Amino acid sequence: MRFEIEGKPPYDFYLTMEKNFAIRRSERAFGDTFDGKKYFFALREPLCEAEVSFTGRPEEPVFEVELFADRLSSREEGRVLKKASMLLGVDESLEQFYALAERTELRETTERLRGLHMIQFNGLFNAIVLGILLQNAPVKRSMEMFSFVSERYGKRIEHKKPLYLPLSPEDLQKAGIEDLKEGKLGYRAKYIQGLAENFDKTLERRIELMSTERAKKELMRFDGVGNYTAEFALFGSTHRGKRRYDVFPIDSWSLGIYADIFSIREEKREKAKALCRKHAEEHFGPLMGLAFWYVMMSTF
DNA sequence: GTCCAGGAGCCTT
């Protein structure tokens, strides 16, 4: 089945794909992939695979979505299409953010990256797992850890591209700590196991309905999920049908770039993070997540 | 050998 979705301009599909996948580096096993032309993702509920290609122009974006499944009710089709829209952010407007950035040192970056959107995580649970694995490790190693987890405990879909279903808590519940440590997860193994053990089936839906502040508190109840991981996971999540950009998951990597762009000088890392966050709140308000993302993307 | 990566948690001042 083939469907067409019209998006909000500007949407530079290939730029979006190129940048979003560049940051993943040595990923092998993710819930989505890009082959240079099409974006692929798989869903668990309803079980299906989707291919998304771009037939419009950045100022008049049109997406073509093809679904592969045994059978889908029209209601389920609608859910998959809605998911595709959320993953790609086809309905989000960037103009308000650009207007803010225009007046700051981020101007050159937003002009250069006009039409760049963030590709959302395929599921909140996946996002938290990734966030935990990103802690205190080089990205390359984090991606290896994530790939290990996906390949060992996730479900691979037989499709044109190597594709994995988004990880579920059940996938990881059977993983022992020692088992996880074979993937060099180190102290993160116990966090992952605890998360899988305690991630309530209804949590994703409940989080989606919560304010960001409330959702953050809820996520930080998990051992190993602090401010960064909670905001990182929410950054790629949904709030009442919209994406959340009222977070600022700055890390030791983006910190340097952000501070550099805005000439924020402070030696001590935690202080520098606080200063950058304050700056982002003041200049971008509830869109500070986009500022973080554009800063991050500016290095690729 | 030392330092530090897309942190978090706990314990002291």
Next chain:
DNA sequence: AAGGCTCATGGA
């Protein structure tokens, strides 16, 4: 509130 220490692991 702010600063120190520890937690695994591998690459520079």
